[in-house]
Amino acid sequence: MDSDEDFGMSSEEDVLEDSENDNESADGTDFGIDEPEPDLGYTQKEQVKKEKKTFDTTFKVYHPDDIQAQQDDLIDEVNMILDIRKEDAAILLRHFRWNKERLIEDYMDRPRKVLEDAGLGPSTTGPPKLEVIRGFMCDICCEDEPGLQSFAMKCGHRYCADCYRQYLNQKIKEEGEAARIQCPQDGCKRILDAKSLDLLVTSELQNRYHELLTRTYVEDKEQLKWCPAPDCQNAIECGIKKKDLDRVVPTVACDCKHRFCFGCGLADHQPAPCDLVKKWLKKCADDSETANWISANTKECPKCNSTIEKNGGCNHMTCRKCKHEFCWMCMGLWSEHGTSWYNCNRFEEKSGSEARDAQAKSRVSLERYLHYYNRYANHEQSAKLDKDIFTKTEKKMISLQTASGMSWIEVQYLNSASHALQTCRQTLKWTYAFAFYLKRVNLTEMFEDNQKDLEMAVEALSEMFEKPVDELANPKLKVEIMDKTSYCNKRRVILLADTADNLANGAWEWSNGH
Amino acid sequence: MAFATKRLGKELKKLHESLPPGIELVSAEDFQDWLLDIRVLDANPLYLNQTYRLKFKFSAQYPIEPPEVVFVNTKDRPIPMHPHIYSNGIICLDLLGSQGWTPIQNVESICMSLQSMLTGNSKNERPEGDQQFVANNRRRPRDIDFYYHDNTV
Ligand SMILES: [Zn+2]
Ligand SMILES: [Zn+2]
C-alpha cells in the first residue's frame, strides 16, 4: 500500500490538518471549494497525497470575548462615523442586522426615518418613566383602579406596569426574544429599547435580555453559527453559503472538540450532503417501527441458535457454545470476510424478473432500505460500544501502568485508536445513507470499494481494540494497533476525498432510494 | 389565576351584553374552558347554513399567552373544510401562535378572525398531510410549530 509519510501515526486531528497550506490559520484549512476543478479524471490515491482535499472546509472559531469585541468594534465605528451615542449605534446595528454598510448608507440618506424605524424617534418626552394617569384602564388586564402605574413607549400605547412586565417576561423567558420585542398593541411595530426594559423588569431578566441581545449578533450573520455542543459558548465563522450545500459538506470542528456540519448544525455527516441527511433521517423516523428490531443487541447464532449478545463494536462474532464465527451484519461466515469475497457492504440488486409484481417490488425496496439502515444503525451502535470499551480500557490501563511500569504517554496509542474508531464509524455510518440514495453508475463501484476497505480496516482495528488488557500491553500488538489506526485514518481520508471531489464536480447521480 | 380572571370576567360581561353577528356564546362555566358557535355571514357555498363550534382553553397567563382554540365535532357541528384546519379541529393560524398573538386580542376578535378566514376561502380541502398529522399528533396545539407558509388563505 501507499507509504505512511503523509500520515504517520497521526490522530484524526492531524490528518485533517494540512501542512502545505500556510495562508490560513491553524484553525482551519482550505482547498478547492472556490476553485472549480474541471478535470473529471481522478486517480484517487494520488489525489489525496497531493494538496487537494475537497472535504476540508475553511473556518474560524470565536470565543465569547472575540464575539463581544467584534460587536464593540462595529459599535465604535458607527459611533464615530455617524456621531451618535454608543447605545443608539448598538440599537441601529441590531436593527440593520449588523449590516454596517447598509446602515451608514441609509442613515446618510434619511437619518430621521432610520432613527424612527429603529425605535429611536425624537426624544421630546425625555427618558422612559412610569406614570399614573387619571381614568386610565389597561386594555390587557382591564384593571382601572386609581393610582395604577402605567407605561407607554413613544407610540403612546399605554398598559399597566404589571401587564408590561408579564408581557416582557413571556417574550424574554419563554420565547427568547430580545432585539425585536414589539409594543403589545396589535400591529404596532415600535421596538422596545433597552432603557425602557431596564425600567420595567427585574435585574435577573435584564441580564437575560442583554445576553440574548449578544446572541443576535451571531444569529444575524449568515457566516456565523453557534457551536451546538451543550454548554459551549463558541461560535464558528465559515463562508459556505446555503446554495453551496449540494456540492460540499462543510464539517467544522469547534475548540471544544465537537465536530459538526456548518450547513445544518448536525454532528459531522461527511460524506453525505445535508439534503440527503435530512431525507434519510426523516425516512428512518417514518420507518422506525419496521426497522427497530434490526438494531436490537441480541441475535441467534446461525449455526446452533443460541442467543448471542453484542457487547463491543466489533462485528466478528464467535459463538461461545459452538465456536461458530460469523459476521454480525450479514450473518455470513466470518472466514469469507477477510478475503475478496467480502461484500457485506454491497446490496445485491435482485434481477427485474424476480421483482415483477408490485408486492415483490415493495418487498425488494424494503429489503434494500433495511440493508442500508441495518449497517447505518450498526455503526452508530458500535461507535457507542467502542466508546464504552475505551472507558473500561482506560481504567485497566491505569492499573496496568502501575503494575508494568508503562507510562501514561506509552498507553496513548489506545486513545488514538479509539478516536480513529469513532471518526471512521461516523463516516462509515453516513456512507450507508449516501449509498442508499446513490444511482448505480461506474463511480458507485469505486465508492463501494473504498467503503469496503475502510470498513474492513475498522473492523480489524475494533477487534484488536477489544483484546484483554494483558494482551494489549504486548509490544507487538501495540505496534499493530498503531499501524492499523493510521491505516484506518488514511482509508477514511481517501474515501472522503473521493466522495467530496465527485460531489464538487456534480458527478454523483441520485435516486429517490427505490 | 387572578390575572386571567379579571380580564376574562370583563370579556364575559361584554359578550353577554352584545355580540357581533354570527357569533354566539354557548357556555362559559368557569375561566378555563369556553364554547362559542360561529357562522359565516356571506353566501360562501362551502359553509352555507352551517354552524361551527369553537372550544377556548385559557391558561393562567392569558392574555399574555394566547388561548388554545380548536373546532370541536358534535352531532350537528362539523369541522369546517379549510386548507389551514385539520380534520381533528386543530387550526393553523398565526394569530394563535406566540409569534402572531398580542395581548390586545380577545375571544371576540379571535372569533371574527376565524369567520373571515372561512369567508375568504374557496378551497374545499384539508392541509397537506392531514391524515398523518391527525393520526400522529399528541401535542397540544400551542406546542406545534406550524409553518405559516401562506397567510393569504
Ligand atoms: Zn394591565
Ligand atoms: Zn405601540
Ligand SMILES: [Zn+2]
Ligand atoms: Zn464548541
Ligand SMILES: [Zn+2]
Ligand atoms: Zn449538514
Ligand SMILES: [Zn+2]
Ligand atoms: Zn453457535
